[in-house]
Each structure stands twice: as C-alpha cells, then as structure tokens.
Amino acid sequence: MGGIDYFLNDKSTLTGSLMYNIGDGLNLSAIAYNDYIDDGLTGTTIRTDREVEDEENIEGALNFRREFKRKDQTLTADFQYSRSVDGERSDYTQMEDASTIIQRGKNIAVDKNWFFQTDYVHPFSENGKVEAGLRSTTRTVNNDYALEQLLDEGAWEIFPAFNNNLLYGEKIHAAYVMAGNKFNKLSLQAGLRGEYSDITTELTESNEINHREYVNLFPSVNMGYEINKNKTLQLSYSKRINRPRFRELIPFSNFSDTRNFFQGNPNLNPEYTHAFETGYLVNWENGSVLSSAYYRHRIGDIQRVTQIDDDGSTRIFPINLGTTNSYGLEFNVSLTLSKWWDVNSSADFFRAITEGKYEEEQLNSDTYSFRTRATSKMTIGSGFEFQTSFFYRAPRQTTQGRQLSAYSFDLALAKDVMKGRGTVTANVRDLFNTRKWRSIVEIEEENYYAESVSQRGPRQFRLTFTYRLNQTKNRERGKNDGNDDGFEESQ
Numbered sequence: 001m002g003g004i005d006y007f008l009n010d011k012s013t014l015t016g017s018l019m020y021n022i023g024d025g026l027n028l029s030a031i032a033y034n035d036y037i038d039d040g041l042t043g044t045t046i047r048t049d050r051e052v053e054d055e056e057n058i059e060g061a062l063n064f065r066r067e068f069k070r071k072d073q074t075l076t077a078d079f080q081y082s083r084s085v086d087g088e089r090s091d092y093t094q095m096e097d098a099s100t101i102i103q104r105g106k107n108i109a110v111d112k113n114w115f116f117q118t119d120y121v122h123p124f125s126e127n128g129k130v131e132a133g134l135r136s137t138t139r140t141v142n143n144d145y146a147l148e149q150l151l152d153e154g155a156w157e158i159f160p161a162f163n164n165n166l167l168y169g170e171k172i173h174a175a176y177v178m179a180g181n182k183f184n185k186l187s188l189q190a191g192l193r194g195e196y197s198d199i200t201t202e203l204t205e206s207n208e209i210n211h212r213e214y215v216n217l218f219p220s221v222n223m224g225y226e227i228n229k230n231k232t233l234q235l236s237y238s239k240r241i242n243r244p245r246f247r248e249l250i251p252f253s254n255f256s257d258t259r260n261f262f263q264g265n266p267n268l269n270p271e272y273t274h275a276f277e278t279g280y281l282v283n284w285e286n287g288s289v290l291s292s293a294y295y296r297h298r299i300g301d302i303q304r305v306t307q308i309d310d311d312g313s314t315r316i317f318p319i320n321l322g323t324t325n326s327y328g329l330e331f332n333v334s335l336t337l338s339k340w341w342d343v344n345s346s347a348d349f350f351r352a353i354t355e356g357k358y359e360e361e362q363l364n365s366d367t368y369s370f371r372t373r374a375t376s377k378m379t380i381g382s383g384f385e386f387q388t389s390f391f392y393r394a395p396r397q398t399t400q401g402r403q404l405s406a407y408s409f410d411l412a413l414a415k416d417v418m419k420g421r422g423t424v425t426a427n428v429r430d431l432f433n434t435r436k437w438r439s440i441v442e443i444e445e446e447n448y449y450a451e452s453v454s455q456r457g458p459r460q461f462r463l464t465f466t467y468r469l470n471q472t473k474n475r476e477r478g479k480n481d482g483n484d485d486g487f488e489e490s491q
Contacts, residue, residue: 015063027051031257047094049256057084072123080115092255102150105162105255107143111246114138128181131191134174141168145252164205166250166266171198178220185226193218195241201249201266210266216241234279234292242271244302248318260450263317271320273298287335298324305358306400308446321363321399322356345374354399367397387412404438422467433459 003017033045059082066075085108092103119133147162178191195218200211220238227233250264279292303321306314328350335343349370356363371393378386389410396403412427429435436455442448 011068012064012066015061015065017061019057019059021055021057023055025053025055027053029256033259043097045094045096047092047256047258049090049092051088051090051256053089054087055085058082070123072121072129074121075118076120077118078116080113082111082113084111085109086111090256094258103147103255104150104156105145105147107145107252109141109143111141112139125181127187129179131176131178133176135176136173137170139168139170141166141246143168143250143252145250147255162252162255164203164252166252167200167202167204168246168249169198169200172196180222187224187226189220189222191220193220203251203266208266212269216272230283232281232283234277234281236275236277236279238275240273240275242273242302244268244270244318248302259313261313261315263315265318268302268318269300269320271298271300271302286337287333289334290332292330294326294328294330296324296326298326301354301356303354303356303363303399305363306441306443306448306450308443308448314448314450319358321358322354324352324354326350326352340379342377343375344377345372347372352396356399363399365397365399367402369394369396383416385412385414387414398439400443401439401441404440406434406436406438408432408435418467422465425462425464425466427462429457429460429462431459 002019003015006014006016008014027049029049029051031047031049034041035043035045059080061078061080063079064075064077068074087109088107090105092101092105094101094103115137117133117135119131121129121131123129143166145162145164145166147159148156149159151157172195174193174195176191176193178189180187180189182188195216196213197216198213200209202209218239218241220236222236223234225233244265248264248268249266251266252263254262274297275294276296277292277294279290281290282288300320301322301324302318304316304318305321306316308314328348330346330348332346333344337343347370351368352365354363354365371391373389373391375387375389380386387410389412390407391409392407393403393405395405409431410427410429411431412425414423414425416423435457436453438453439451441450441452
C-alpha cells in the first residue's frame with residue numbers, strides 16, 4: 001500500500017494512493033448425519049469439504065481538495081477504482097453406508113467498482129452553510145459457478161441446476177443539496193438526495209435476465225434547540241435505503257451440505273426505512289450523554305426464510321417479506337476519566353414487530369431485545385495506546401425461530417515510532433473466539449427444529465506497521481467508530 005500528496009498551491013492538494021494484496025486459504029470441514037427411525041439408527045452419512053481459496057485485490061484512488069479564502073469553503077473530488085478476484089474450489093467426498101460419492105465445485109467471482117464523488121461547501125453566515133454534491137458508482141460482477149460429480153467410468157458429470165454464470169451490473173447516480181443555519185438557540189438543517197438506479201442480473205446459461213430501473217428521493221430534516229450551553233434537544237427525520245448484498249443475489253447454492261442449502265434471490269429489492277428520532281444531549285467538561293427515542297418503519301424488509309423440500313432437505317433464501325416497525329431507546333456516553341483514559345459506550349433497547357406473508361404463509365414476529373458496545377482507550381507508559389472493545393447482543397425472536405445471544409472482546413496496543421512518522425500496532429480480534437452467529441429455526445407445521453452456529457472468521461492476531469511520508473499522524477483522542485462487531489442485523 002502506498003500514497004503520495006502533491007500540493008498544487010497553498011490552497012489545493014492532490015492525493016493518490018494504491019493498494020494491492022493477495023491471499024490464499026485452505027478451509028476444511030466435515031458434516032456427519034445419523035438418521036433414526038423409532039429410536040433405531042438407520043444410516044450414517046459423512047461429507048467432507050476441502051476448499052482452496054485464492055484472492056487478489058487492487059485499489060487505486062485519486063483525491064482533490066481545494067480550499068478558498070472564505071473559512072470552511074471547500075471543493076473536493078474523489079475517484080476510486082477497485083478490482084477483486086475471489087476464486088473458491090472445493091473437493092467433496094461423501095460416504096454413506098457402503099457407497100462413496102466424489103464431487104468438485106468452483107465459484108469464481110470477478111468484482112469491478114468505479115466510484116466518483118464531488119462535494120462543494122459554501123458558508124453564507126457565521127453558522128450557516130449550503131452543501132451540494134454528485135456521486136456516481138458503477139459495479140460489475142462476473143460470477144461463474146459449477147458443480148460436477150465423478151462417474152464410475154472416470155468421467156465428470158455436470159449438475160445443470162448448479163452450473164451457471166451470473167453477470168451483475170449496477171449503476172447508481174445521485175445528487176444532493178443540504179442547507180443549515182442557526183437562529184439564536186434554534187438550529188435547522190434540511191436536505192434532499194435524489195438517486196437513479198439501473199440494476200441488471202443475468203444468468204447466461206439459462207438466459208434469465210432481470211432488469212430494474214427506479215428513481216428515489218430521500219429527504220432529511222434535523223432540528224436542535226439549545227436549552228443552555230450544555231443541554232440540547234434534537235429532532236430528526238430521514239428516509240434511507242438498504243440495498244441487498246451481492247451474496248444475497250447469487251442464485252447458486254453452497255454445496256458443502258447436501259441437506260441444507262443457502263440460495264440467493266436475484267429478484268431481491270432494496271429495503272426502505274422512514275426513521276424518526278428525538279434526543280436529549282447533555283455536555284460537561286469531561287464528557288457527554290446522548291439519550292434518544294426512535295421509531296423506524298421499514299418497507300420491503302429483507303428476511304431469510306427456511307423452506308422444507310419434499311426430499312427432507314432445507315433451503316434458506318432471502319425475500320422481501322413485508323414491514324418491520326421498531327421502537328427503541330438508545331444511550332451514548334462519552335467520558336474522559338483522565339488525561340490518559342477515554343471511555344465510550346452505547347446501549348440500544350428496542351421492540352421490533354415484523355409482519356409479512358410468503359406463499360400464503362403468515363410470517364410474523366414480535367421481539368424485545370437490546371445490544372451494547374463499550375470501548376476503553378488508555379495512554380500508558382512511554383506513549384503506548386491500549387484499547388479494549390466489548391460487544392454484546394441479546395437474544396431476539398425471528399419469524400421462524402430466534403437468534404441467540406452473542407458477545408465479543410477485542411484488544412489493541414499501538415506505539416508511535418520514528419518521531420511520529422510510523423506506528424506499530426498489535427491487536428487481537430475476538431479474544432475469546434465467541435463472535436458467532438447462533439440461531440434456532442422451528443417450523444411446527446413441518447415438525448422441524450434446527451440449531452445452527454456460524455462464524456465469519458475465527459480469533460485473529462495481527463501485527464501492522466504504518467509509515468507516513470512527509471506527514472505526522474493526526475489523531476483525535478477518544479474517537480472510535482465501533483461499528484465492526486462482525487454481526488449483520490437490523491431492527
């Protein structure tokens with residue numbers, strides 16, 4: 001990874017960066033099934049998967065920033081290009097009683113992304129400003145998947161249902177304008193973003209094409225009233241969009257388990273959320289507390305559904321189920337306990353009501369739950385920074401069962417070297433190896449019960465060194481995004 005800054009003049013800067021990395025991995029797994037009838041063992045099936053994975057990523061970026069004579073008046077432009085290749089090849093061996101089945105599969109994805117954005121900020125008073133910008137993203141993905149089985153005569157036979165090539169194209173163009181000002185104790189900010197989306201999914205082998213175009217407007221309004229120097233009331237509304245992840249669109253199954261499949265849905269549409277929030281912010285010399293109450297109405301809620309096929313196998317796939325209404329209380333606390341110790345924590349208590357129907361089956365849930373996150377950052381010894389992070393998610397009901405609780409704990413130690421131009425960082429992600437997604441699915445009509453545990457990545461230890469050319473580190477103490485907890489969920 002490398003970067004360079006070029007100062008065109010005292011007001012304009014051009015920055016370029018380039019990152020390239022490669023990686024490979026080996027994943028071994030085994031699944032065993034014991035089948036019973038009336039408490040008697042009727043058969044045993046063992047299936048092993050040896051997966052070899054190769055990755056290659058390259059990313060380049062060019063950034064321009066222009067400052068003007070007027071304070072806070074800026075013009076920025078950013079361009080990025082990235083290309084990643086992810087190749088997965090698996091060898092499967094299935095032993096069932098006296099028979100052995102040998103299969104092999106491949107899943108190769110080439111992902112290309114182009115991104116351009118420009119923003120202009122124009123202050124028109126001491127506390128007022130107007131912002132406007134354009135954003136354009138283009139993404140193409142070529143995903144080739146195939147599954148074959150070894151025949152007795154030594155030839156490989158292709159499974160037509162699992163042999164296809166998905167071409168995914170996404171073009172999203174957006175423009176926005178936002179204005180804000182302060183009138184005595186009252187501050188107002190309002191904005192509008194317009195988006196044009198052009199998305200196409202094509203299965204080349206079966207000649208299935210799904211093309212969608214849509215235009216959306218996303219308004220937002222924020223108001224604040226300063227009761228006194230340290231206390232502020234806040235009120236906001238915004239409309240948001242959550243597009244499905246690419247993996248949720250791929251129609252191919254992971255064939256490591258022949259009885260449980262996950263399949264994507266090429267016809268999946270985005271979710272839309274109307275979010276209302278009111279808050280109360282209290283500041284003092286060594287910290288702040290923000291308490292807020294919110295309501296979120298989500299339309300086209302993306303939910304995973306489990307379905308039992310005639311042969312007893314299960315398929316898990318995402319759909320736009322219906323609506324979810326969430327009500328919650330959220331608290332964010334930031335404290336400076338001393339010159340060398342900062343603490344940030346948050347807690348979210350909520351109720352989520354989901355209602356929807358799939359193939360004439362009503363799928364509803366009504367759950368109460370909470371989640372919390374805390375980060376501690378200390379400067380110790382001779383300039384060492386020690387950070388700890390904790391995350392906990394309580395159990396919650398789903399439309400076909402429940403998600404179980406989960407927690408994780410991270411550690412990091414950093415030290416500036418070479419007069420601030422370099423930083424050495426050592427961190428442990430998921431110290432106790434507990435960052436796991438545990439769930440239970442119950443379908444009474446099918447007399448079906450299943451428990452599952454999945455883990456995106458095991459405990460990791462990482463040692464990194466960063467060196468800055470002609471630039472020392474600019475750090476804001478106590479700042480931490482705290483969003484990378486390894487769990488995907490919404491409410």
